[in-house]
Amino acid sequence: MKLLLTSGGVTNPSIRAALLDLLGKPIEECHALGIPTAQWGHPMCGPASAQGFVAGGTSWRHHTGLGWASLGLLELTALPTIDRARWEPWVREADVLLVDGGDATYLAHWMRESGLADLLPSLTDTVWVGVSAGSMVLTPRIGDWFVEWSGAPDDRALGVVDFSIFPHLNLFPTNTPEHAERWAADLAAPAYAIDEQTAISVVDDEVTVVSEGDWTRFG
Numbered sequence: 001m002k003l004l005l006t007s008g009g010v011t012n013p014s015i016r017a018a019l020l021d022l023l024g025k026p027i028e029e030c031h032a033l034g035i036p037t038a039q040w041g042h043p044m045c046g047p048a049s050a051q052g053f054v055a056g057g058t059s060w061r062h063h064t065g066l067g068w069a070s071l072g073l074l075e076l077t078a079l080p081t082i083d084r085a086r087w088e089p090w091v092r093e094a095d096v097l098l099v100d101g102g103d104a105t106y107l108a109h110w111m112r113e114s115g116l117a118d119l120l121p122s123l124t125d126t127v128w129v130g131v132s133a134g135s136m137v138l139t140p141r142i143g144d145w146f147v148e149w150s151g152a153p154d155d156r157a158l159g160v161v162d163f164s165i166f167p168h169l170n171l172f173p174t175n176t177p178e179h180a181e182r183w184a185a186d187l188a189a190p191a192y193a194i195d196e197q198t199a200i201s202v203v204d205d206e207v208t209v210v211s212e213g214d215w216t217r218f219g
Contacts (some may be wrong), residue, residue, distance in 0.1 A: 001120055002127045002203050003160075005135035007167035008196030009062030012212045015199045022127045022201065023095060030095035032068040037076040038099070038133040041106020041149035053100045063131055064098050071098075076107075079114035091119060094126065101132030101167075104142045105152035111137065117158055132167045135200075139164045145183045161202055166193040169214055177216065184218035191218040 002022045010016050023030055036053045039045035051057075054073055056065030064071055072090065074097070079087050091097070099107070111117040128138070136142045138160040145166075147155050164187055166180045180193035192200060197213025209215060 001123045001160075002125075002201075003138065004127065004129045004199055004201055005138065005161075005165060006129065006131055006199040007135070007165075007169070007171075007194045009060070009131050010066060010129070010199075011062045012197050014210050014212050015197075018199060018201050018208075018210045019127070019129065022203070025095075027066050027068060029069050031070045031072075031093065032064070032096045032098050033072045033074040033090065033094040034064050035074050035076060035097060035099045035107075035134070036102075037110050038102030038104065038107035038137070040077070041103030041109075041151075042101075042133070043148060045102050060100075063100070063129065068096075076110040076114040076116060079116070084115055088119065091116070091126075092123070096127040096129055099128060099130045099134030099137070101134055103147070103149040103152070104133040104136040104139075104157050105147055105155065106149040107133055107137045108157045109149075109151070111158065120160065136165050136167065140189065141187055143183045143187055145179070145186075161207075162190060163207070163219075164189060164191040165200070166191065169193045169195040169198075169216075171196060180216065181218070187219075189219055192216070193218070 036050045039050050053060050137157050140159040141155050168175045184191045194215045195213040198211035198215040201208045
């Protein structure tokens with residue numbers, strides 16, 4: 001699978017160029033599936049934000065609102081109630097999975113429960129574009145700092161990549177470089193702090209930072 005792990009989406013020409021390189025064709029020719037599931041695990045999210053994501057509203061113009069050939073909805077909490085033979089083709093036929101933010105531990109739980117996590121290694125040509133928790137879910141740990149779901153047993157995520165991500169650098173009062181440094185020290189493992197103008201591209205274990213903003217690598 002080809003990964004574009006972002007804090008705020010495709011926010012500048014450099015990240016857009018990286019996305020086009022991963023897709024191998026124009027955005028307007030690509031069919032996307034949006035995954036809003038992480039939102040339900042975070043207290044700041046709800047029906048209005050989920051609707052904005054699905055509709056590609058103004059706040060999601062850098063993600064679901066980029067102008068895809070088609071945009072479908074894949075709600076992971078529903079998948080365990082239907083046959084895998086029904087939903088798996090939806091995933092395999094998509095060019096890109098657009099995975100929204102929220103709580104990464106909640107998203108990781110439902111990726112396992114739904115079976116999507118098991119499917120990822122076989123999606124060699126599919127592009128994953130994550131925003132915030134949609135990026136963090138693929139890391140080994142998110143750090144206690146970012147766990148908002150009361151049902152989370154710990155801060156572990158899926159471990160598809162071998163580094164952790166501190167998103168929204170300098171966007172909120174609680175996401176300063178000093179906070180990121182303390183967060184990284186608790187993890188004691190490779191990690192990146194990235195702002196809204198930064199993305200991390202991962203192809204065949206090759207990691208590339210694409211940025212027109214601020215970022216820091218720890219460890």
